Amino acid sequence: MHFSTLSETTAVEDFDCDEEPLNDFLKNFALLFQKRHFGVTIICSEKPDSKKPILGYYTLCPTSIERQMLDKKVLTGPRPNPIPGFRLCRLAVDKRFKGKGYGKMLLIHCLEKCVNHAELIGGSVLIIDAKNERAKKFYEYFGFSSLPDTPFVLTKTIKQIKKDFEVSLRP
Numbered sequence: 349m350h351f352s353t354l355s356e357t358t359a360v361e362d363f364d365c366d367e368e369p370l371n372d373f374l375k376n377f378a379l380l381f382q383k384r385h386f387g388v389t390i391i392c393s394e395k396p397d398s399k400k401p402i403l404g405y406y407t408l409c410p411t412s413i414e415r416q417m418l419d420k421k422v423l424t425g426p427r428p429n430p431i432p433g434f435r436l437c438r439l440a441v442d443k444r445f446k447g448k449g450y451g452k453m454l455l456i457h458c459l460e461k462c463v464n465h466a467e468l469i470g471g472s473v474l475i476i477d478a479k480n481e482r483a484k485k486f487y488e489y490f491g492f493s494s495l496p497d498t499p500f501v502l503t504k505t506i507k508q509i510k511k512d513f514e515v516s517l518r519p
C-alpha cells in the first residue's frame with residue numbers, strides 16, 4: 349500500500365464510498381482545507397501513482413478539547429486545559445474495496461502518524477468524529493470510547509494508543 353498526501357494531481361473523481369458527504373468532501377473541499385492548513389488528507393492507493401484508484405482516505409487535523417469533556421479516568425496527573433490533541437475528521441474506503449481491511453489499515457496509519465507527531469510537537473488525545481452508528485462501532489472495536497454527552501465523538505489517549513501498539517507488535 350502507498351500512502352500520500354492529497355495533491356492537485358490525485359485522481360479523486362472516481363472515488364465513491366457510498367456516503368455522499370465523505371465523497372463530496374474529498375472531491376470538493378479536502379484540497380481547499382489542506383491549502384488553508386485546516387487539516388491534511390492522506391490518500392491510500394495500491395501504488396505511488398496519482399492516477400491509480402484511491403482505496404481510501406482520512407483527514408487529520410490538530411485540535412484541543414476541554415478537560416471536563418473527557419472521562420475522569422483518562423485524566424491522570426496534571427494536564428493543561430484545553431488538552432491538545434489530534435482529530436480524525438473523516439475516514440472512508442471506496443465501495444469497490446470494502447471488506448478487505450483497508451479501513452483498519454487507514455486507521456493504523458493515522459494512529460502511527462498521531463503517535464509520531466505527539467512525540468515531535470505534543471498532543472495527548474485522538475478525537476474521532478464518527479459519521480454514523482456503523483462508523484462508531486468500527487472505532488469502538490479498536491478501543492475508542494464515546495464522550496459522555498456526544499456519543500458520535502470518540503476518544504483515546506496517545507498513551508493508550510502507544511500501549512496498544514506495543515502489545516500488538518510483540519511476538
